[in-house]
Amino acid sequence: MSVIYGWLDEYFWGATVVLKVFGVSLVMAVLFGLIGSAAKLSGNRIAGILAGGYTVVFRGTPELLVILIIYFGSAITLTTVSQAFDPDIQFIDIPPFWAGALAIALVVGAYMTETFRGAFLGVDYGQIEAARALGISNFKTFIYVRMPQMWRLALPNFGNHMLSLMKDTALISVIGLEEIVFVAEIATTVTVKPFTMYAVVAVIYLAITTVLTLAVAGMEKYANRHLETSR
């Protein structure tokens, strides 16, 4: 066990990278989910087809493949484009952090699109009509009437998507992001204790997912507090 102590600081910094990727891609995924569900509900045919294609493609392709396509694809495109300006350039890529965060956000955003769509449909249409009758603008209806009620319905699934997003961050080590799986790889080559090193990674992930699960449970309780007394 004592071999771990020398690596604790590395794991700590790796864990902060994991949390950073998680935060960045969570924001992007929620954004993609909101845009996607808005497109699907807009009634516009082209927007609907685009959003439908987005969800089909990104829910059906392995996350690892999406990460590889975005990282290597963007690298080759950027290199070609920049070589047109300056022939001396050898290789340019998007940092693995951003390529990976974008890739997993695209995948989880596709799942969130479906969740948000269902949640928006779950808000009684009479509420929207009432808001319209009161002369509240569409934007304000969205912010003050639809969003607060939709969140409550979306929370359970949203929590699950957040957990899978958290676990997907491990895949970004494949394209060379220096997070905890990467730290474990390095530590293994030095100490030749692979089980111990990867077990630490598992424990860190388990701790983060446990905290997330508890947080979502707390949020659900808060969101449903107006239903408590009626039961």
Next chain:
Amino acid sequence: MTFDVFLILNSIPTMIEGLGITLKLLFLSTVIGLALAVVTLLMRLSGHWLLTWPAMFYIYIFRGTPILVQIFIIYHGLPQFEFIREGVLWPLLREPFGCCVVALSLNAGAYVSEILRGGVLGVDRGLHEAGKALGLSTPHRFIYITTPIAVRLAIPAYSNDFISMLKATALASTVTLMDMTGVARTIVAKTFAPYEIFIAAAIVYLCFTWTFQRGFGLLERYMSRYVKKDA
């Protein structure tokens, strides 16, 4: 940068070999995973803490950590121990294929047992009481009343899990297994044409997810054929 169609055509034969490994992984680990899930489910439903707690612990560990980390622990980590290297399971755990089957099955077992539990809990209590009133024993009630209905209720969630399993098989490429993603990665490393090869692989995955989704949809319709349609 050009889009080379011939490169895709030339890579099809090797891709098909990789596809074979992907499908073998998928079917082996879903079958073993299903068996594990049923055992875990029965342990959880038993009501005895000596059986319930290990089952819950198993589910907690495997749902809380990334599959990639699980694969790494089993493939890189387990050989750290002398008794594994001299044990009966060594021929299986020495090969990347065996490790991936073990990791994916254990992972599937944890997820599927939760899905099946959802199905079992969704069965109307009245049916259970009716069975009791007719004098059916507990095993008979479980086999003839609970199981058929629980399976029908669990199919939609199970189909989603089956597709996540298909996507998870892509992770086998990280432990040198030549599944479809592994083949695609080797070809890209040789030709440096990420768009053509990775997108071709993604299209194959999409075809399979679509087929499986359709298949499960038909199965669900078949199993719900006697259910009264609402409205």
